[in-house]
Amino acid sequence: MSLTVDIRRDLGGFDLHTTFDAPEGVTVLFGRSGSGKTSVVKSIAGLLTPQQGRIALDGRVLFDTAARIDVPVHKRRLGYVFQDSRLFPHLTVRDNLCYAARVSGRGSRDPKEVAALLGISHLLDRRTHALSGGEAQRVAIGRALLSEPDMLLMDEPLASLDGPRKAEILPYLETLRRETGLSILYVTHNMAEVARLATHIVLIDEGRVVRSGAPDEVLTDPDMVRMLGIRDAGAVLSATVAAHHPDGLSALSISAGQLLLPAVEAPVGAKLRVRILAQDVILARTRPEDLSALNILPVRVLAVRRGEGPGVVVQLQAGQDRLLARITRRSADRLDIVDGAECYAVMKSVAVSQTDIAVGLQTGL
């Protein structure tokens, strides 16, 4: 399912004027606090009425001011997962799961299957007030799935969870996407979630779309670094597990060669996406010898962006992929890092952790 959105609404001086397409897959709507993300999602869900515009899901028009169409919320066939789980505390997990299916009247999916997919089978008879935040959120996702929506809208579904709980849920979201094929519009301002889940990214600022496209293009666009956050800037690379070595390292094939990382929990042949932060990439003009860092890739400089501070962001071509490196202006001058320069990108193996790796999901669909 692909969604097209073109809406305009004045929110007390805030001019929401957002136009984008969300193709099949996981489209991440990313922007800082107050950029208009929730207002966009509410408009799609039918909870906020734009003054002007059109919203359509494949051929099905949900909203169109010109044609005077405004499909009511319950007939839009969209699943909505909020920041907080909003479960019924007096009902069991099973009853919470079945509720949406009953209300939507589209419940042909087996709740047990959905519970298994989300790792909540052992919780079915529990009341929801005693669930952990991560468990409750998985039940909320299951409930949305059981209404058999044409698309799932997820508005910062992990924002209320701490780091370990986020890490617990992310693999389920990856499985969900892979196994149900359901298209998802996913709102977040967390870059780790973007890097792990997105198959398409829409960047929004002050109610307007400033950039959209595939993650490997958008995330390595040096002009977007400021908006994405300099500390979080980095690339996502598609990789395949090539070998697991007895010394605890795994070898991954990427288009530019090989990466050695701490043991990756995936079998040989598994497809992965790996996030490499710009601040973890060092540049050298000649191939370094006698270095402890194990990953040295030949790269070509595509662009150099100088900021106001002492740092520069360097966009690099590494095989078919793009990388970003963040180095000092002083080093860039000393090493003559200019457009077209051939050099080597150096990365420590331990710089990439398990949370930077998504299994079974490459940068495309």
Ligand SMILES: Nc1ncnc2c1ncn2[C@@H]1O[C@H](COP(=O)(O)OP(=O)(O)OP(=O)(O)O)[C@@H](O)[C@H]1O
């Ligand atoms: N019903 C409303 N009436 C007036 N102003 C509103 C209304 N809803 C949202 N706004 C304003 O519109 C702007 C965008 O808000 P929105 O909640 O869509 O942003 P957001 O990107 O989702 O932010 P956050 O990440 O903090 O949730 C904000 O300035 C907000 O105060």
